[in-house]
Amino acid sequence: MKKTSSFFVFLASTASSLGQSGTNLTSTVQPQSNMRMRSVPPGGNAIKGLLSWLLLLNTALFALAQGKVTLQNDPSTAIVLGDCVFPADAEFAGQPVPTTGPLPSGVVLEVGLYCGTDSNSLTWQTAVLLNPPGGTGTAPGIIPPTHKVLIFPGGSPLYMQVMVWDSTYAYPGSVPSGHYVGASSVFTMIPGTGISYPGINNGGGTTMPQTNIVVEGPCNTPPLISSQPQSQSVWQGTPASFTVMSPSPMPFACQWWKNSAMIPNATNTTYSLNAASNADAGTYFAVLTNIYGFSISSNAELQVLPYEAPSISVNNQFAVGTVVADGSAVVTIAGGFTNGFIFYTLDGTAPTTSSALYSGPITLTNSATVQAMSMSQDFSQSVLAPAVIVQIVPAYYLQTSVRGQGIITLSPTNNPYPSNSTVVLTATAATNWAFDHWSGDASGNQNPISITMNGPRNVQAVFAQTGFPLTVSTPGGGSATVNGQTIQPVTYYSAGTVVSLAATPSNNWVFLGWQGDAGGTNNPLSLTITQTNNIQAIFGTIVATNAVGPGEIVLTPPNPVPFGAATVTAVASPGNYFRVWSGAASGTNSPATISVTTPGLSVGALFAAVPAGECTDPVRSTSIRSKPTMTWALR
Structure with a gap:
């Protein structure tokens, strides 16, 4: 069963009584419980969503915008109010509390708000003491109480300016020494948002601690529901009631519905039944409406039972009529006669003492019609509960x-x-x-x-x-650019982009080629981005060698030697051996490793003839002293 058109007529007529056409009506549907169960025929969330959509499409209203100014000194605890559910402060009474510090005794700070639809024609809106009676501040602007003030500018967007001054300052005169006046810049307030100004520009006079002014924008939201109606189970002929609550300071209308029908004259936030009957069982919900839209409460089930009949619940909710559950459902049965018994069936037949005896929750994976009977402890009385149809949707x-x-x-x-x-x-x-x-x-x-x-x-x-990272680097000896610029590692380029890589050697270095995901010696190099690329530009320099004596020095890799490290090997001529390194290499070991990180390096090696009686080590090019051998002969 669906909600009838009378529901829309009700909302439209209620909204019209609260405002004039011009601004879209919005809606708020309050969240339902997370249980995967719904009652039939009330219609549930799907119908509520349809109502919201139709009202957004067809209903328009206009009203004065409403906002607040919140004053708070400490930026870390400043709060921009949301929802417009807090009542405005009452008018301040009494005399200001004298403050100590930079301002004269008896002088307090005040804050005001200018507002308008044109930044060049702001009008005065409201003012409030920053240190009102009862304040605990020991100096102006320090730990003032927080206050909320309603403002009523019309139109959107809204331009605002916050002003702060001491209570003896008279605009537009000059600021006397020891007094204070300041203002924010003009800003635009977007409906439903807030803007915080931790500091107000000092217009002259004394220096003040930063004062935090929080301005809340126009609030154009439907009524907020703070307390939902609750499901309940009652005996036939006993009272039942549902209550919905909203802290909204704006006027709103309330209308109660049962299943898909509006309940006549049920317009209070509490709906009561003096003596509930079987016809009253069903799903109830309330619709709260103001000039900005409507909010629909959650469903509340009313279960009406014969006296001492057991109560049937599905997924922890009172069950009435037909209940639809997704996948499975847990049925629980409670109540009935004290210390009595409960018998039940799942096929729709009336339970008897031969039926299943209830002992705990029943899990249903297929549709069933649940009937339950309570029986007194002495077996003399029995009462049937209304049947509940449980439809399991796979x-x-x-x-x-x-x-x-x-x-x-x-x-x-x-x-x-x-x-x-x-x-x-x-x-x-x-x-x-x-x-x-x-x-x-x-x-x-x-x-x-x-x-x-x-x-x-x-x-x-x-x-x-759609994009791939490119990293172009060099170990040293020069620089590498992409399209004439040095890029950060892992710079992304769109797929198919063609980039130009250029290598520039430093003084006394030469470009040797590309390594990594690109090769060759083309400079510049054209690269099409089709994958992740990590490319290095390799530079080399000439390492001079000086072999003194019969021998030579072998560089690995050969000149020009790439930036990094190289191996030098001393190779002595026959009859000679390597003695010692000089220059970039040192010691007597051959081969040796040298660091090639600066240009102009040279390596020297000293070779000498092998002394008589010694030989050379062909691996190390060093001499080895030989020992004479004595020969004995028999005579």
């Missing part, structure tokens, strides 16, 4: 995955999903990636996409890389 899981870099968001998020429900999938690519297409149980590249859950589903979002 639920299916939706599994998602991604290929590439990105995420998938689901709406709604309550996996698993009831059979034939619709889920909206949205693919959001990471930086330098783009959504390409869906795979699995979805196809194409429409984004977002809707999936009907008439079975288990597995969907993958495929993302394509």
